[in-house]
Amino acid sequence: MLKQLAPFVDVSELRILGIDPGLASIGYGVIYKTTALDYGAITTPKTSSLPLRLQAIHLDILELVRLYAPEVVAIEYPFFGRNNTNQGLVLQALGVIRMALAEAGLTEHILLHQSTIKSAISSYDADKKDIQAAVQSIFNLPTLPYPDDAADGIAIAYAAQCGHRSNIR
Numbered sequence: 016m017l018k019q020l021a022p023f024v025d026v027s028e029l030r031i032l033g034i035d036p037g038l039a040s041i042g043y044g045v046i047y048k049t050t051a052l053d054y055g056a057i058t059t060p061k062t063s064s065l066p067l068r069l070q071a072i073h074l075d076i077l078e079l080v081r082l083y084a085p086e087v088v089a090i091e092y093p094f095f096g097r098n099n100t101n102q103g104l105v106l107q108a109l110g111v112i113r114m115a116l117a118e119a120g121l122t123e124h125i126l127l128h129q130s131t132i133k134s135a136i137s138s139y140d141a142d143k144k145d146i147q148a149a150v151q152s153i154f155n156l157p158t159l160p161y162p163d164d165a166a167d168g169i170a171i172a173y174a175a176q177c178g179h180r181s182n183i184r
Contacts, residue, residue, distance in 0.1 A: 026125075026176060032085035033172030034076075035164050036093060036109040038068060038101070041075075042164025044150075045083045046172045051154040052083060054165040065104070069111045076115035088116055089125040089175030091132060091167065125175045132167070135174035146170050 028048065035042035039061060044054040057075040059068035079085075093109065095102040113124060133141045136149045143163040150166045151159050153173065160166040 026087045029086040031087045031089060031172040031175055033168045034090045035167035035171060036112055038104045038108045040164045042168035043079060044169030044172045051169055054160050054169050056162050056164045072108055073111050073115045076112055077119055080119040088121050089127060089171045091129060091171050092126045127171060127174055132170050132174045135177050136170040
């Protein structure tokens with residue numbers, strides 16, 4: 016059974032991988048202290064079958080872990096409105112992401128609500144551009160992180176670094 020880090024664990028001195036789950040685009044950011052080591056998005060072609068897209072996500076997550084050896088992983092836990100037709104697909108991708116992380120030995124995941132992430136990086140009513148600008152400023156990036164899913168990945172890692180936790184199990 017996977018467990019979360021205890022709320023009092025200080026992760027500010029650790030390499031953190033932040034993940035914004037999805038099926039078409041998975042944003043990620045790797046941070047260490049005040050440095051964004053890498054960020055980007057894993058994308059899967061809509062023309063590929065679901066099993067092949069999930070397999071690609073699995074392999075890409077394993078590669079990220081191999082390249083950056085994160086000590087902590089923070090993941091945005093998706094929230095869906097009533098009529099969201101993508102929720103099943105996103106949750107399947109989230110399951111594959113968490114499975115790949117566990118396979119790589121990272122079994123403790125910090126799960127964060129979107130509102131927690133926004134409040135750590137900017138404000139509760141922040142939009143995608145606000146998040147990008149805040150991430151650029153905090154990490155002294157020369158340009159806005161692109162795509163916006165990548166900025167979300169960095170913001171998720173930063174929220175975890177700041178000590179934010181959600182009551183998700």
